[in-house]
Amino acid sequence: MRTPLQAMLWELWRTSRLELLFRVGIHVFFILFLCGFTAETGVTEGTNIGEANVLRGVIILMLVSGCVFSITWLASLDNQHIGFSFRLGFSRPVSTTALVLVPMIYLVSTAVVGFLFSATLYGTLSGIFIPLPGLASIVACLVTCFIAASWSPTSMAGKWIGTITVAIALIGSYTVFHIQRQDPEPWILAMGKSDYFVLAWQYYAVFLVTCAIAAVVTVIGVDRQRHGDDWEIGTFILSGVTRFRAQPKALASPATKPFTGRVAAQIWYEMRRFGCKMLLIGVLTPLLPLAAVCIGDWLNPNTDFAPVMWLVIIFICPFAYQLVGSDEATGLRRKQGATELSVFDATRSMPNGQLIAIKLLVIAVCSLIGFVWMGMTAGLHSTVVGNWDSWDKIGETTSAIIGDVPGYWWLVGISNALLLYVSSSSMLLAFGLWLPLYPTRYFAGVVVAFFHIVLAVWDAKNGWALQPLWIAYGYLFSVVIFIGCIFALRKALITRAIGKRLFGCAFCLWLIYIGSSLAIYVKASPSFAIPTPVLALSISLLLVPLAATAIAPLALASHRHG
Amino acid sequence: MRIEISLQDGVPIYRQIVNQVKYLIASGQLDAGEELPPIRTLAEQLLVTPNTIVKAYGAMESEGLVYKRHGAGTYVADMKSPLARKEQKKILAQRADALLAEASQLNFTFDEVLDLLRNRHTALNKSISKESNNARKHG
Amino acid sequence: MPENMVEVHQLSRQFGTTRALDGLSLEVQPGLVYGLVGANGQGKTTLIKHLLGLLRAKQGSVRVFGMDPVKHPVNVLQRVGYLSEERDLPEWMRIDELLRYTAAYHPKWDQSYADELLETFGLDKARKIKELSKGMRAQAGLIAAAAHRPELLLLDEPSTGLDAVVRKDILNVIIRTVADEGRAAIFSSHLLDEVEQMSDYVFMIDQGKLVLRGNLDKIKEQHHLLSVRFATSQETLPPIDDVLSAEQHGKTWSIVCNGATQKVRESLGEIGGEVTQTRNASLQEIFVARVGRNSLSLEE
Incomplete structure (x- = not known):
């Protein structure tokens, strides 16, 4: 490495290469899944333009958001250090401009290349045309703006203001663009048209200028951070805020009351560490679909897709919150490329099972609050707009599908869903804890899975010639999952990674889960037949929620005890 | 202390x-x-x-x-006991050992050391009497 | 004889190809202060991490209060006060929040002692940990470790990078902890004069092995520093039993020897050396003699 530039690029590559590989893997996996899906529907450019447009629109949306919200810089969004992520560079003999532009260009390039790769792959495999230059420029512009919003501010408030500003600017400018086209069709159809993202040179000029402005702003912001200055406007606003907050603090000092026990203390700790962040995200997220729905209503006053959209989002949001929460809850810190559990967390005099249970509790409570709030926002919006009859129609359609069931079945279904949700949180937590320990094994698994997906897609197109293989896989996996769960449970109980009381509670809940699943199966089985391998797989999967309670404490233990 | x-x-x-x-x-x-x-x-x-x-x-x-x-x-403990006197002697003996060792290092004979001691003793007595005279004058 | 608070037996640990610990055995008894001495990367922190259960003993065994710290994290960690080398504390907490949180984990928390230490150190309770200087972080971490009157105080490089005032505070806390019945303190340090001043017992670790252990006073009385003058200039000295190191300054050599001083004098006399000065070696001199570059002690 002879120049500082080479050194910086090497450092960036070394700290981000695993994440990049992971992203590539996810993209390919996703593309292949989409290809298989498209192949199933038999939609191509030639046959059905309308549906092709919808498909293209959806895929463009997913690809762009996937490439923009990459892990590398998203991680810097919720980092402990507000501002520039590569602070070690401040004491190196490089100018701030180089220090900022090199990683920025690196991140933008990786995002754009990722997008081009995925889009080309999809286009080639499915035969649906995706306009590359326009979208690639949009991706580049978005990434630059979000990086600017993430690196320039020096306080949490500044970060949120910056990010929200960029989001609003994005939505606003896009709305203007869409209105300008004066397309009478619904938005998704319009967006999917093959000429929608084919842009005139003026647009590229605008993107370039925006990127340049964002880069300049970032360089200035980081330079201030380098020399210990603050954004004066920011501090001015903040000082007003803190002055306002300081007075009530002086009067009441609840911080002097001791905790009633270590469980209470740990709950407080986890809440302060990541629960508040989750709550904040939960409170602010409904604004996005709200904005989208309002704009959609304004653009297309005839169609009423709001209830469907709300329903989908309400269904998805707990899982999204769960993903965010379990990533934060692991307590692992990414320090200059290495992931580790802090010594402070590792020396808590509390058993691993209890620590995991408290993390799950905080995740569950915060997700629940977010979920309820999302529902309330939906309800509020519907009341204001006055489209409750659309909701009724959906309700009728659903009842028609499910058929006539007594009320208590809803209870069974809901309890089943809740238990599954908690166990999936546990699995996500365990996954988040295991992954940094064995990145190579995980990557190998992804490669193997990717290969099989390709195989499955190919097989689907060729009339399921390999069906015996898939059946065999079904049985094999059920056996493997079953044995794996038993093994994990045994290890957890022997090493006492989970205490007897906690395990007892989990076991009782699991019995309830088994009972409700069986009941649902018995009730539903006359309606449709389930092939045997799938049945075997489902039975083995029944064991997974119980094993999940064991796996997360085991993963935490391996971090704690090296 | x-x-x-x-x-x-x-x-x-x-x-x-x-x-x-x-x-x-x-x-x-x-x-x-x-x-x-x-x-x-x-x-x-x-x-x-x-x-x-x-x-x-x-x-x-x-x-x-x-x-x-x-x-x-x-x-x-009470220092007037014979044990105490013995301890005080030990302290002085240690000081003497150090002085003698240093003198040997610097190639002084024992007689030269004795002369030195006598001179220092005289000088010390002189300064003590001078101080007590001053004290009487101003006291 | 009081029961051992800590028992380490034939502990070995490898990280990749590096042997961090190699067949280490030691015991810690209550009522004493133990100094852990060794050069960087020789195994001090690895040993301390084993005592806390932060590393699982793969070869050999570790028992703290008679229990395996990995199997009984609650019982062991509750009675141990630990200050890590990196002063690892949550950045976002305030000092009073940190103390309140730590208090919940240790039933024997003494709030008056914590308040007294806060005042002595002059720390502002409302400040966040990320705003604190290095010395203040060590002080805050020390209060959190010591205020619950732990039976075992484990300090990993407590004085490194700190000014003399804060160092005195730390030593003071160690003394106050050990002055109570049945407590022990283990602290690792590079500052050998501190270890010399503050330890009853010393463990010296080199390349993962325990090269020297014992009561500090006995060690110092056993090791002697001899100044030897030779009539003619010597290039090197022949190997003599019990001589740990030999350093040349012109015609005079400084020799550190362990134990049989009289025999060494005679051996030196045989090769024409005259011992001009003898005194007890300081811990620093013993350390450098045993593990430094001029060391002649090649214990395999």
Whole structure:
């Protein structure tokens, strides 16, 4: 490495290469899944333009958001250090401009290349045309703006203001663009048209200028951070805020009351560490679909897709919150490329099972609050707009599908869903804890899975010639999952990674889960037949929620005890 | 009670404490029957482990310098006893050893050392009488 | 004889190809202060991490209060006060929040002692940990470790990078902890004069092995520093039993020897050396003699 530039690029590559590989893997996996899906529907450019447009629109949306919200810089969004992520560079003999532009260009390039790769792959495999230059420029512009919003501010408030500003600017400018086209069709159809993202040179000029402005702003912001200055406007606003907050603090000092026990203390700790962040995200997220729905209503006053959209989002949001929460809850810190559990967390005099249970509790409570709030926002919006009859129609359609069931079945279904949700949180937590320990094994698994997906897609197109293989896989996996769960449970109980009381509670809940699943199966089985391998797989999967309670404490233990 | 610990000459810390207390007693800065600081206090003052103080007090007790009063403190023993005089002699002997060793190093004969001692003694007496004259004049 | 607070038996640990610990055995008894001495990367922190259960003993065994710290994290960690080398504390907490949180884990928390230490150190309770200087972080971490009157105080490089005032505070806390019945303290340090001043017992670790252990006073009385003058200039000295190191300054050599001083004098006399000065070696001199570059002690 002879120049500082080479050194910086090497450092960036070394700290981000695993994440990049992971992203590539996810993209390919996703593309292949989409290809298989498209192949199933038999939609191509030639046959059905309308549906092709919808498909293209959806895929463009997913690809762009996937490439923009990459892990590398998203991680810097919720980092402990507000501002520039590569602070070690401040004491190196490089100018701030180089220090900022090199990683920025690196991140933008990786995002754009990722997008081009995925889009080309999809286009080639499915035969649906995706306009590359326009979208690639949009991706580049978005990434630059979000990086600017993430690196320039020096306080949490500044970060949120910056990010929200960029989001609003994005939505606003896009709305203007869409209105300008004066397309009478619904938005998704319009967006999917093959000429929608084919842009005139003026647009590229605008993107370039925006990127340049964002880069300049970032360089200035980081330079201030380098020399210990603050954004004066920011501090001015903040000082007003803190002055306002300081007075009530002086009067009441609840911080002097001791905790009633270590469980209470740990709950407080986890809440302060990541629960508040989750709550904040939960409170602010409904604004996005709200904005989208309002704009959609304004653009297309005839169609009423709001209830469907709300329903989908309400269904998805707990899982999204769960993903965010379990990533934060692991307590692992990414320090200059290495992931580790802090010594402070590792020396808590509390058993691993209890620590995991408290993390799950905080995740569950915060997700629940977010979920309820999302529902309330939906309800509020519907009341204001006055489209409750659309909701009724959906309700009728659903009842028609499910058929006539007594009320208590809803209870069974809901309890089943809740238990599954908690166990999936546990699995996500365990996954988040295991992954940094064995990145190579995980990557190998992804490669193997990717290969099989390709195989499955190919097989689907060729009339399921390999069906015996898939059946065999079904049985094999059920056996493997079953044995794996038993093994994990045994290890957890022997090493006492989970205490007897906690395990007892989990076991009782699991019995309830088994009972409700069986009941649902018995009730539903006359309606449709389930092939045997799938049945075997489902039975083995029944064991997974119980094993999940064991796996997360085991993963935490391996971090704690090296 | 002012004690200084030095890590320079390799003398164990507890020994240094013992020696310094001996000196304080012999030179009259610690009176008979005076209480020595509690172990904990002295440990915190000197920044040494309590065990070291325990050792020091134990050594002093076995040499007859101090005595313990039924677990309630350590007190300086009466120095007029023949044991005390013996201890004071030991202190001087140590000083003499050091002087003689240094003199031998610097190639002084024993007679030269004696001459030196006599000269210093005379000088010391002169300055003491001068001071007492001044004190009488201004006193 | 009091029961051992810590028992380490034939502990070995490898990280990749590096042997961090190699067949280490030691015991810690209550009522004493133990100094852990060794050069960087020789195994001090690895040993301390084993005592806390932060590393699982793969070869050999570790028992703290008679229990395996990995199997009984609650029982062991509750009675241990630990200050890590990196002063690892949550950045976002305030000092009073940190103390309140730590108090919940240790039933024997003494709030008056914590308040007294806060005042002595002059720390502002309302400040966040990320705003604190290095010395203040060490002080805050020390209060959290010591205020619950732990039976075992484990300090990993407590004085490194700190000014003399804060160092005195730390030593003071160690003394106050050990002055109570049945407590022990283990602290690792590079500052050998501190270890010399503050330890009853010393463990010297080199390349993962325990090269020297014992009561500090006995060690110092056993090791002697001899100044030897030779009539003619010597290039090197022949190997002599019990001589740990030999350093040349012109015609005079400084020799550190362990134990049989008289025999060494005689051996030196045989090769024409005259011992001009003898004194007890300081811990620093012993350390450098045993593990430094001029060391002649090649214990395999």
